[in-house]
Amino acid sequence: MSKENPKDMSKDDSKNILDDENTKKIPDDLLCLFCEVETNSVSFSPCGHKTGNYCGNRLSRGEFKCPFCDGKIEYYENLDYLEDHDFEKQSPYRLRVLSENEINNLKSRIKKGMSDEEFMARFWYLRRCQEPDEQMLWRIYYRIITSDHRKYIAKLKKKLLSGKISEMTVYKKHFKEIIKDEEIECMYEYYYRTQQHYINYELEIRKNYLEIIHT
Structure with a gap:
């Protein structure tokens, strides 16, 4: 915790x-x-x-x-x-290409056993600058992720490690535009635990972020 x-x-x-x-x-x-x-x-x-x-x-x-x-x-x-x-x-919401060191660090974390829950948190829900916490991963494990998700994520991990697909592509394709009630609750609780500023602002930032990702 x-x-x-x-x-x-x-x-x-x-x-x-x-x-x-x-x-x-x-x-x-x-x-x-x-x-x-x-x-x-x-x-x-x-x-x-x-x-x-x-x-x-x-x-x-x-x-x-x-x-x-x-x-x-x-x-x-x-x-x-x-x-x-x-x-x-000057847009702070724009998606820059990760450096070689950042890509290597991501691949290293996947090789060392990045959980499916962490992978989902990073690419489905959180902005790039954010780290999932244990409680968010617990909620995804028990309430959100499915066996089909795990099979799909396993394929994405292999493609990322092999270089067949870029981190940018994974992020832009999977960052969720429409989130369900359970997912909203998960994110709301995460923001309450981790953000020093106010929760509603973070949800507004997410709307701005989506405009960049889905254009």
């Missing part, structure tokens, strides 16, 4: 945070809660919530609603507008 992060909020906090008036005062030096790459630099008017510049640009291109309070955004303060080519180039 993995230890809970002492910084994690209680369940009540995570449910009520979006209604808390204090969330209007998110410090500028915190990472953007969507991409977790840029620091907060863009403020939404009139609500006062903040994101990084890339995510501010993304919202300004058509959504017009604050992702934190669902209020209408009338003005973006300190937004550095990105032209289309810069917007695509």
Whole structure:
């Protein structure tokens, strides 16, 4: 069992945070809660919530609603507008090709016995920067994975090790666009245990990620 992060909020906090008036005062030096790459630099008017510049640009291109309070955004303060080519180039959600060392490390982990549950967690549900924890693997083992999944995953592992298929192809083909209730519960619990930020934000990031993978 993995230890809970002492910084994690209680369940009540995570449910009520979006209604808390204090969330209007998110410090500028915190990472953007969507991409977790840029620091907060863009403020939404009139609500006062903040994101990084890339995510501010993304919202300004058509959504017009604050992702934190669902209020209408009338003005973006300190937004550095990105032209289309810069917007695509700077996307924190884009999928880069793994380096040779990263590929070799993945193959080594598979050779040493990466479980089917971990393989499924990594390629079906989690973003590349995320590691499954023991409780997530336990839930997949008992509630989600099937014998057919195991047979299919065994074939994918062999193809990856032989070089017949790339890690990028496996990821883009199998990252789930539609997830069932059991899978949502599994991911929700994982985010609650491992993410220092708020669960709903992580689910929103996943939507952005899907747009990159399935284009």
